[in-house]
Amino acid sequence: MPRITAQPLTRKAFEPYGDVIEIREDDRHFPINDGTTERFDDLATAIALGEEARVAISMARAQPFQLPHFVHMVERHPEGSQAFIPVVPARFLVIVSPDQRGKPGNPEAFLAGPGQGINFFAGTWHGVLTTLDRQTDFIIVDRKGVGENLKTFTFDEPWEVDID
């Protein structure tokens, strides 16, 4: 069985797939509310394409996965981005594949840590929500609209994903 090891989630490494939503003090930021709050602006754009499309905020309560994790399939949403942001400090796996002429290539895995969320670009192949340590509640920012916005792909053989 093919195996991959999750790498740390950084903006640079994740750039082909989406945005990392996190506060980094060395990023550009500016005061709001008379200086009591610092705003780290515009970390991600929420996209909702197509008929009667809008951006909605939802939540998800996710049960933890055991490691190693086996990736049987990936999915993508051609018409919209999709953000997942935990509302408690959490570690979760982010599994993505580059697109290769309409099919997912070999997956890559990232380990998101406390204070990190992600936003998949529209069309990014990705695995399921995979929190690691305990039940975790997430904010989801994604598309509502008319029409089909889900494609799935099952790998011939599952990929085994682990962390260092």
Add this chain to the structure above:
Amino acid sequence: MPRITAQPLTRKAFEPYGDVIEIREDDRHFPINDGTTERFDDLATAIALGEEARVAISMARAQPFQLPHFVHMVERHPEGSQAFIPVVPARFLVIVSPDQRGKPGNPEAFLAGPGQGINFFAGTWHGVLTTLDRQTDFIIVDRKGVGENLKTFTFDEPWEVDID
């Protein structure tokens, strides 16, 4: 000085002003990811009106306020909704005013607790981000676009806000 006491943040009480973003087990929800995750769907809609408008995800690092809190001004964003969701369990005040022919009426205050976020409807008069216990990081989902999207109003006399 006029005084108000913050009331618990509930969907019913907050209905004129916006959405409460929280997981309530008795709400409609449905399994995703082969049943490992329950999705509480469509708790709020992100609105971005006007030219070149889009929905962006930002973050804010907010310093705590002392109680009582004095509300000198409120603001609103006619062209877009604005969501604030803490990424750690937190208590924060949500201060809003009904609109009365283009000006804010007497403010109301709500106390948001752990697991709660809010989404102000476009045009809702509201106070500044007011976390209570410690430095708190928030997700913000709001509008980016061309044109003026901020109106502020300063009260003749500040309002004193406290909790029970």
